[in-house]
Amino acid sequence: MKGWxxxxxxxxxxxxxxxxxxxxxxYLRISVTDRCNERCLYCMPEGYKGWESNPDHLTAEEIIxxxxxxxxxxxxxxxxxxxxxxxxGDLPDIARAMAKIPGVESVGLSTNGLRLAALAQPLRAAGxxxxxxxxDALDPQIYRRITGGDVAKxxxxxQAAIVAEFERVKLNCVLMRGVNETELWPLVLxxxxxxxxxxFIELMPLTSTxxxxxxxxxxxxxxxxxxxxxxxxxxxxxxxxGHGPAKYYLLKQTGALVGFIGALTNEHFCEQxxxxxxxADGKVRPCLGNHIEVDLRAALRxxxxxxxLKELLETALRLKPLEHxxxxxxxxxxxxxxxxx
Ligand code: SAM
Ligand code: SF4
Numbered sequence: 001m002k003g004w005x006x007x008x009x010x011x012x013x014x015x016x017x018x019x020x021x022x023x024x025x026x027y028l029r030i031s032v033t034d035r036c037n038e039r040c041l042y043c044m045p046e047g048y049k050g051w052e053s054n055p056d057h058l059t060a061e062e063i064i065x066x067x068x069x070x071x072x073x074x075x076x077x078x079x080x081x082x083x084x085x086x087x088x089g090d091l092p093d094i095a096r097a098m099a100k101i102p103g104v105e106s107v108g109l110s111t112n113g114l115r116l117a118a119l120a121q122p123l124r125a126a127g128x129x130x131x132x133x134x135x136d137a138l139d140p141q142i143y144r145r146i147t148g149g150d151v152a153k154x155x156x157x158x159q160a161a162i163v164a165e166f167e168r169v170k171l172n173c174v175l176m177r178g179v180n181e182t183e184l185w186p187l188v189l190x191x192x193x194x195x196x197x198x199x200f201i202e203l204m205p206l207t208s209t210x211x212x213x214x215x216x217x218x219x220x221x222x223x224x225x226x227x228x229x230x231x232x233x234x235x236x237x238x239x240x241x242g243h244g245p246a247k248y249y250l251l252k253q254t255g256a257l258v259g260f261i262g263a264l265t266n267e268h269f270c271e272q273x274x275x276x277x278x279x280a281d282g283k284v285r286p287c288l289g290n291h292i293e294v295d296l297r298a299a300l301r302x303x304x305x306x307x308x309l310k311e312l313l314e315t316a317l318r319l320k321p322l323e324h325x326x327x328x329x330x331x332x333x334x335x336x337x338x339x340x341x
Contacts, residue, residue, distance in 0.1 A: 017074035019286075019320040027077040027275035028070050029110075030063060032091065034280045036084040038112050039148040040136075042174055042203055056281045060090045062300050064097045066278060069309045071103035080128075081110040083280060086119055092126045099127025106130065108242070110172075114149055116157025124164040130242060131161050132170045137183040138190055146179060162194065168242065171198045175218040184223055185230060192256035199246045199259035204289070204326055220262035227251065227258070245269060263289070263326060270323035276316055284316040289324025292316075 019025050034052050036044060058066070067078055078098055085091055098107045108130035109123065116133065123131075135154060137143040143151035161169045173180065173187055184200070191198035200223050205212040224233060233249040236257070241248065246259030247266075263269050270287075277285040282297025294316040299308055 017317065019317050021320075021322055023271075023273055023320075025274055025276060025317055025320065026075050027079070028067070028075045028278060029079045029081055029275055030067070030278045031082050031280040032063065032080055032085045032094065033057060033083040033088045035087050036082060036112070037087055037114055037149070038084065040112075040134075040174075041146055041179070042176070043206065052281045056297075058278075058280070058282045058297060058300070060094045060097070062282065062297070063094055063278075064101075065300065065306075066282075066296060066309065066313075067098050067104070068101050069306050070313055071101045072306070073310055073313055074103075076103065076105040077108070078104060078106070079108040079110055079132075084112055084114070085109060086111050086115040092119070092122050095123055095128045096126040099129075108132065110134070111157070112147065112149065113154035113157035115153075117153065117160045120157065120160035120164040120166070124161075124166055129166065130168040130170070131166050132172055132242075133158050133161065134173075135171045135187065135190075136173050136176075137180045138186045139183060142180055142183055146176070158194070158196070162196075169196050170242065171196050172201055173198065174201045174203060175220070175223055176203060176216050177218040178216060181218060181226070184226060188227060188231075188251060188254060188256045188258060191258070192251070192254040197241050197248070197257045197259060199244070199261055201261040202264050204263050206288070217264070219265045220260040221265060224249070224260065231256075233258070245272060263324065273320075276313075276320065284313060286316045286320035287324055289326045290321045292319050292321065294319065 017025050080091065080095060095107055098104060106129050107127060109128050110132045113133040133154065136146045138151065140151050158169065171191055187198055200220060202220055203212050203217050227233060231254055232252040234252055236248040236250055239248040246261050248257060248259045250257055277288065279285055282300060283293035283295055285293050294312050296309060296312055299312055
């Protein structure tokens with residue numbers, strides 16, 4: 001109730017990209033596909049068969065149109081994600097068109113890196129500015145156990161992204177007790193050696209509740225304690241790298257810049273939230289950890305004009321909840337790959 005009162009106040013002052021709680025929402029993460037060439041333990045449940053059919057995916061034109069309308073509404077930062085965005089053949093075309101939209105300040109990419117070696121240069125040339133690469137382990141066996149993929153290809157992709165001179169290349173590692181705990185320090189050394197920020201992400205119950213158990217959940221606090229045994233973590237409260245919710249620390253000896261994304265243990269996690277998501281099948285999702293969605297695809301395919309699309313985006317903004325429901329028995333019903341990580 002309180003939130004809706006705040007909403008009314010914000011509307012009166014004309015901030016149409018404010019959500020009901022006064023947060024400025026100017027970041028849209030777009031899942032361009034729910035398909036993926038890896039099978040990460042925490043993301044793609046074994047035997048998963050709930051793929052969207054191809055016609056259900058937004059076309060490149062539809063994605064670009066939504067981005068244009070969102071930019072008109074005040075969205076400034078965009079990220080192409082999935083699923084694995086690099087399995088979509090028209091990704092460079094989407095990136096190129098989005099980078100040219102007036103008002104768009106930055107288009108980034110989140111990828112598992114498997115195909116990045118070949119695509120880094122064309123995507124940079126197309127106007128992508130930043131890239132986040134998932135890297136849960138350096139050890140080839142551990143990496144394969146988590147993702148099913150080949151870490152050598154990912155490392156080649158990271159190297160290609162550095163050579164292609166993306167403005168920022170960040171590494172993401174999902175924390176899993178008993179699975180990649182031994183990889184945290186090697187990843188820090190790798191990040192320091194290459195001068196790349198590294199973020200550790202707490203497991204979230206995104207695709208199935210089984211991924212998040214007491215046994216395999218490794219809180220950010222514990223990961224920090226473990227790193228603190230080897231190096232001093234100096235808080236960087238003013239460090240903002242990109243548009244995400246990470247809290248950064250500089251490791252004094254190694255020089256690594258390490259961020260922690262504690263969606264479950266950080267009680268203030270949602271306070272600075274600045275984003276919404278567009279799912280692979282064209283739903284606007286105001287919060288990753290809440291099932292509210294607003295259907296844009298139906299509107300797109302039934303002749304809606306830009307004004308109607310803008311209204312739907314504004315509706316999604318108004319429906320953005322105060323915080324995610326991951327701590328209150330959230331039951332996933334759509335895979336992370338479709339929603340967009
Ligand atoms: N395929 C790309 C990748 O792996 O980076 C982009 C999509 S992926 C869904 C985006 C991010 O979500 C990755 O960093 C991934 O590790 C993270 N992710 C997926 N499932 C997760 C989960 N259950 N908990 C926490 N992070 C998760
Ligand atoms: Fe694919 Fe990324 Fe999910 Fe792994 S985290 S299964 S790479 S979409």
